[in-house]
Amino acid sequence: MVQSKEDRRPSVKAEEESWDIVITPRNSLFHLNLEEVWRYRDLLALFVRRDIVAQYKQTILGPLWYFIQPLLTTIMFTIIFGNLAGISTDGVPPMLFYLAGVTNWNYFAECLNKTATTFKDNQNIFGKVYFPRLVVPLSIVTSNLLKYGIQMLLFVGFYLYFMLRGNDISPNGAAFLFPLLVLILAGLGLGFGLIFTSMTTKYRDLVFLLTFGVQLAMYATPVIYPLSEVPADYQWVAVLNPMASVIETFKYGFLGKGTFNWLHLAYSFGFMALLLLASIAVFNRTEKNFMDTV
Numbered sequence: 501m502v503q504s505k506e507d508r509r510p511s512v513k514a515e516e517e518s519w520d521i522v523i524t525p526r527n528s529l530f531h532l533n534l535e536e537v538w539r540y541r542d543l544l545a546l547f548v549r550r551d552i553v554a555q556y557k558q559t560i561l562g563p564l565w566y567f568i569q570p571l572l573t574t575i576m577f578t579i580i581f582g583n584l585a586g587i588s589t590d591g592v593p594p595m596l597f598y599l600a601g602v603t604n605w606n607y608f609a610e611c612l613n614k615t616a617t618t619f620k621d622n623q624n625i626f627g628k629v630y631f632p633r634l635v636v637p638l639s640i641v642t643s644n645l646l647k648y649g650i651q652m653l654l655f656v657g658f659y660l661y662f663m664l665r666g667n668d669i670s671p672n673g674a675a676f677l678f679p680l681l682v683l684i685l686a687g688l689g690l691g692f693g694l695i696f697t698s699m700t701t702k703y704r705d706l707v708f709l710l711t712f713g714v715q716l717a718m719y720a721t722p723v724i725y726p727l728s729e730v731p732a733d734y735q736w737v738a739v740l741n742p743m744a745s746v747i748e749t750f751k752y753g754f755l756g757k758g759t760f761n762w763l764h765l766a767y768s769f770g771f772m773a774l775l776l777l778a779s780i781a782v783f784n785r786t787e788k789n790f791m792d793t794v
Contacts, residue, residue, distance in 0.1 A: 537632045547639035551614075552646065566650045570606060574599045581724045590726045590757035592669070593662050599655050600751050601723035604681070607648040608689045608743060609714050614640045615693025616710055619701050619786070633787050637694060641686050648682075659754065674753030674760050681746050684772050688742060691775035698779075698786035722747055727759045742768040 537544070574595060581587045582594035589597035615637045619626070622636055663669050700706045721743045722730075730738045738744050745764035752758035 537634055537638070540631050540635050543631055544635050544639050544642070547636060548643045548646075551639060551643035566647055567654050570599065570602050570651050570654060573602050573606075577602070577724055587725050588729055590728060590751075590755075592751075592755050592757050593667055596655075596658050596662050596667075596669075596755065597726075597751070598724060599658055600755060601721075601747055603648070603651045603655050604685060604747050604750055605718055605721065605723050605743070606651065607644055607682075608685045609718070610644045610647070611641050611686060611689025612693045612696075612714060613711065614644070615690055616696035616700065617707060618693070618697040620697070620704075620707075634783070637690055637697070637783075640693075641690050644689075645682070645686065668756070669754075670756030671754050672752070672756060674749055677749060677753060677765070680765075680769070681750055684742070684746050684768050687772035687776055688768075691772065691779040694779035694783040695775075698782045701786060717741075717743075726751070726757070739764050739767070742771040744768075 577598040578594045582589065582598070618633075618636050618640070626633065659669070696706060696710055718724075720738070721741055722738070727735065727738060727744060727748050745759075745761065745768045748758045749760055749765055750758075752760040
């Protein structure tokens with residue numbers, strides 16, 4: 501019996517295939533697709549673990565460097581700027597004053613410096629496997645948040661020590677703004693980092709410029725000096741730095757000394773929000789064709 505051509509065809513037309521994940525190009529520059537990022541939360545956790553383990557994997561002291569690095573920096577600042585230069589710390593013990601500034605600045609700087617090389621450091625992975633690229637910079641911010649938390653324990657230790665000694669330390673209600681301050685620090689580090697990583701796909705020299713620039717920017721931020729020491733005519737220039745009000749608010753809330761202004765803090769938050777929008781737009785645009793230029 502010969503089967504006709506019509507009989508050889510499937511009796512039922514193939515049903516439309518259903519896919520669990522559909523990868524489509526982003527049409528909007530501001531498209532975040534946080535639902536997709538959430539689906540890859542296990543990968544995010546894996547990257548966080550990788551960042552933490554890889555940093556001190558072959559070191560002798562290991563995680564102790566989380567404490568040693570800010571402690572040595574603080575001691576150096578105390579000797580040079582506190583004792584030799586005689587820069588005022590608003591009556592706060594120099595060790596505690598500098599540690600408050602260094603701990604917060606280090607978190608911002610680490611997020612910025614490491615996010616700024618996202619495309620370059622992960623080009624092999626990005627070229628072989630698909631996953632939301634935003635997972636990598638988010639993992640950097642998260643892993644550094646753990647490091648920041650550990651360093652905050654060092655700050656709390658010195659804080660309790662000087663408080664028990666009877667030093668003039670008077671925390672106030674502004675300390676409850678701490679979660680907001682951390683959010684601004686993370687947003688600024690992530691935002692600037694996304695812009696720089698998008699630019700370094702073409703201009704590698706920016707990585708060296710960034711490292712040098714971050715070091716200089718610290719001296720333009722009230723980390724080693726209080727904002728009150730800046731001449732009144734130039735304080736508005738210092739406040740244009742969005743990091744200034746964050747660090748000053750932290751010192752004011754926990755140490756009772758510093759400059760606190762709701763308008764300055766609102767400016768820092770607004771700057772961070774606009775920066776994130778702009779950086780996401782640049783990141784999404786670069787993500788589409790960075791493999792052709794990296």
